Amino acid sequence: xxxxxxxxxxxxxxxxxxxxxxxxxxxxxxxxxxxxxxxxxxxxxxxxxxxxxxxxxxxxxxxxxxxxxxxxxxxxxxxxxxxxxxxxxxxxxxxxxxxxxxxxxxxxxxxxxxxxxxxxxxxxxxxxxxxxxxxxxxxxxxxxxxxxxxxxxxxxxxxxxxxxxxxxxxxxxxxxxxxxxxxxxxxxxxxxxxxxxxxxxxxxxxxxxxxxxxxxxxxxxxxxxxxxxxxxxxxxxxxxxxxxxxxxxxxxxxx
Numbered sequence: 669x670x671x672x673x674x675x676x677x678x679x680x681x682x683x684x685x686x687x688x689x690x691x692x693x694x695x696x697x698x699x700x701x702x703x704x705x706x707x708x709x710x711x712x713x714x715x716x717x718x719x720x721x722x723x724x725x726x727x728x729x730x731x732x733x734x735x736x737x738x739x740x741x742x743x744x745x746x747x748x749x750x751x752x753x754x755x756x757x758x759x760x761x762x763x764x765x766x767x768x769x770x771x772x773x774x775x776x777x778x779x780x781x782x783x784x785x786x787x788x789x790x791x792x793x794x795x796x797x798x799x800x801x802x803x804x805x806x807x808x809x810x811x812x813x814x815x816x817x818x819x820x821x822x823x824x825x826x827x828x829x830x831x832x833x834x835x836x837x838x839x840x841x842x843x844x845x846x847x848x849x850x851x852x853x854x855x856x857x858x859x860x861x862x863x864x865x866x867x868x869x870x871x872x873x874x875x876x877x878x879x880x881x882x883x884x885x886x887x888x889x890x891x892x893x894x895x896x897x898x899x900x901x902x903x904x905x906x907x908x909x910x911x912x913x914x915x916x917x918x919x920x921x922x923x
Contacts, residue, residue: 723767728874733795742857747894765791772810803865
């Protein structure tokens, strides 16, 4: 893709239409772009132009030492789905997640797995749950898929990935007792469920990004319920039916 290529915000379910018009996919930026002026003209009438595709690597006020290491991080029920990605425009989330990977030199900040060796890298959020009821975004960290799955242990177990998570935990944390760690994580999760958390994304706004879907604390539980109902497909419902439902394992729907 040339530096002058025009990029477009194409919804996933419209990607085939974009491809038919001659658009090409940039796997690094995760955007569709027009390789020629003719294709750009054809796309302009259908999709929004992405004005800026530069990766965002600096988040003023971010604490990059916060939440180091591999641990199970369970998100309270009322906070599900109202994460950074939910609150940002899709093109801004793409720039941000790309920047998180770039500044980590395309390597997992937990175990060191690299993209060059085939690791799938993702952006993960680190939150500070303060005594005043505010859930503060402290850091965005680049993690590989296995580390991310361990972090979201409840959801991973529901998907049948528990054995892989246990193996990766041992590879990274050695002899540290996973059962004891899970018990502590579960107790902390239950305690945090007693609070309706207010979301603080100051470090995102300090980077010049606009929160396009602000979420008042009074709406977060409703949004979590509505989003969960909307996303439960037949396959997941079948898994739930054979796992005893939600009570056994908390979902982690953020980051």
